[in-house]
Structures are given as structure tokens and as C-alpha cells.
Amino acid sequence: MVVGKVVGSLFSTRKSEKLVGNKFMIVETEESMCGSGKRLVAIDIIGAGVGEYVLVAQGSAARIGCDMQDAPIDAAIVGIIDEGQDWSK
Amino acid sequence: MVVGKVVGSLFSTRKSEKLVGNKFMIVETEESMCGSGKRLVAIDIIGAGVGEYVLVAQGSAARIGCDMQDAPIDAAIVGIIDEGQDWSK
Amino acid sequence: MVVGKVVGSLFSTRKSEKLVGNKFMIVETEESMCGSGKRLVAIDIIGAGVGEYVLVAQGSAARIGCDMQDAPIDAAIVGIIDEGQDWSK
Amino acid sequence: MVVGKVVGSLFSTRKSEKLVGNKFMIVETEESMCGSGKRLVAIDIIGAGVGEYVLVAQGSAARIGCDMQDAPIDAAIVGIIDEGQDWSK
């Protein structure tokens, strides 16, 4: 998983019907993390808000681990990092 | 998923028979996204046009999430981004 | 998928018995594509020749989509790009 | 797999219920390894401590190989490197 910050969300009206009802969050990976500050779009199964730091799982884990076996997703927010931790040291 | 812009399409007459009937779209990932402006070729299950911004799912999600379990695809356009959103901020 | 050019092939006499009978093609990904001009070794299920531009599928798609569910392959040539197309624009 | 050093851990109170009970370790991949010194967050099934060098498996291997088929994880510490070895030569 990688740590990133939720920086926004996206709307897509025309999309796979298996994605209906999901929120697309834009997550910016931390500079020190694999991903190096680049952004990805993740499904949110936790209820994260803009500005929060989150754990993102990628690949088949996003689909299978999030009970969305049949949905075309490759990234999911699976946890919100507790505040006050410093993972950049 | 990543956000990218559809910049063209490709034709392949000699191809896996499991790919017959599919459209190969060339998507340029956004500079701020994982992918960093590089291009990939994605199957389009939504009906995106050149110039539109789309959500691309990669890996097994493209195959399984798009009801093409048996096809050799690793990227699919799964949504078209609604206009007027700014995901580059 | 990514577009690449077949630049050669490889022989491996001592290999997994599940790979016996397969051709290992060296594909150089296009500079504009994810992969950025780097090379990979792909199984060829289409019959591509050196110098041809091909579509390469990676990950589980190479295995499952090419009816080689049990083989240790992670990349396959799944289509030959028709000549006369310009995907670099 | 890649070799990395455990540099810390993370707490996440609000997370997928399938992740409850797991420890999130921050692993910094070795500079010479794929990953190039960047960090990732891995589940630890071995009991590694901060400062130890570990083997990290990524992708579906982390989920399936660690008996967590249903959990949204994409990286796991699967071994602790014996001391006194020099893998940077």
C-alpha cells in the first residue's frame, strides 16, 4: 500500500454500470512513497475526506479486498491514517 | 485508476481472436497522474471519443471488471470524466 | 496495452517446461508509451516478425487471455498494428 | 520481491474491517532494488522490527500467499534477511 493525501474527487456520469454508486477520490501519493507524488483515482470504501491522509491498495486487492470482485477498479482507499504520525522521517 | 485524454485509436487486423470487435483507444495519462504523460492502449467499453478525458483501469480489473475475463487486455476505459472539473489543482 | 516494435528474439534451452514451444520476442516499447523505450520479453501468439509494431498485454492478461493459464508468462504480443498509422502524434 | 528496511509503522483506526489486527509497516526499498529507495506500506506476517532488512512481496502474492485472500493488501513482509549478507555488491 502507499500513503497519499486526498486532494479532490471526480464525477463521471457515463461510466461502467458496475461503478455506479462509487465515489472517485483523487489521491496524491506522498513524495517519499512509491508513486513519488503522482496522483491516482481510488474508490473510497472508508469515507475519507479531502485533506486526509489515507492508505491506498492497488491492483486486484482493490477489487477483491473491497467486495467489488466484478468492478473495474484498480485502486481503493482502505484506511485513514491516524493524525499525529510522522511517516516521512 | 488514472485520468487520461483520448488522443487517437489503433487498428490491428491480425490480433488475438478474443480481441475481435474491440476498439483500441490511445490514452495519454495526465502529467500529474501516475503514468506521467505517457500513453497506453485501452479497450473502450463506454464509447469515449478523441479529446475526451477518461478514467482508465489497469491490470486484471480491465479484464474481469469489463466482462472480458478471457481476453488479453490490461487496460480499459471505464468512465468518461464530466466536463468542467479541474483535477490538476 | 502498449505499442512496441519487435527488435529480436531470444532462445532459452533450459526453461520452465510450461514454456516449451513458445517464442520469446524482444519488444521495445515506443518512447511515447508507458515503458518509455525500454524492452521486455513477450510470448508471441500472433506470429509477429522483427520490425513489426505490436500490441503487448502485460500481467495476468498475458497468461489468461492467451490460453496459457498455467505458464509463467507476464507479457504477450496480442496484435500486430496495421501499417500506415501514426500513434506518435 | 524486493529488499527493504523497516523504517517505521503506521496506525489506522478507521480502516477496512478485513485489515483489523494487522500491523502496517513502512518499508524503504533499497536504492539498488526496483523501488529505488521509495517507501511502501506492507502487512507483516513474520514479526519484523524497525531497522531490520526484509523481503517484500507485492501484488496478489501478498494477499494469496499470506492467507489473507479477502483482504485489500498489495504488499507483505514475507521474510527477514539474515544479517551479515551484502546484497548491494
Place this chain on the structure above:
Amino acid sequence: MVVGKVVGSLFSTRKSEKLVGNKFMIVETEESMCGSGKRLVAIDIIGAGVGEYVLVAQGSAARIGCDMQDAPIDAAIVGIIDEGQDWSK
């Protein structure tokens, strides 16, 4: 797959019990290949020695294609390149 050179091996006494009996080889990917000279740790099912050039399969192919469906591995040496070939041209 990518071509790399076996540059060493690693020992891990404390590891997943599903990895017991496996050899961990350090493979340096070729500079021209995806991987760009970085190293990874691969299971060896062929019997490669230090200094040999090998084909490495990554992802689920390493697990499923190598009859280690339940093991947490994401890379495997699946072939040894015959000598006298020049894949860098």
C-alpha cells in the same frame, strides 16, 4: 518477462513457511530492459547460477506458472538465456 543477470543470492531464516526450501536469487535487470538496471529477488525454479543471464517473470505468473499457487512470491526465474545471443542491439 525481463532479462537480467544473477548477481547473488539471499538467505532468510525467518520467513513465511510457504517459502521454505526456495532459493532467493538477486537478479539485476538489464539496463535496456524494463527495470533499467535495478535489482529484484526472484525464486529460481530452473537452477540458475551467479553470472548467468535469465528470464524473470513477475506478478501472478511467478506464483501460478511455477506451481507455487499458495506462496507469497512475485518474481521467478523461468529460463536461462542461451549464451552467445546479443539482446542489447
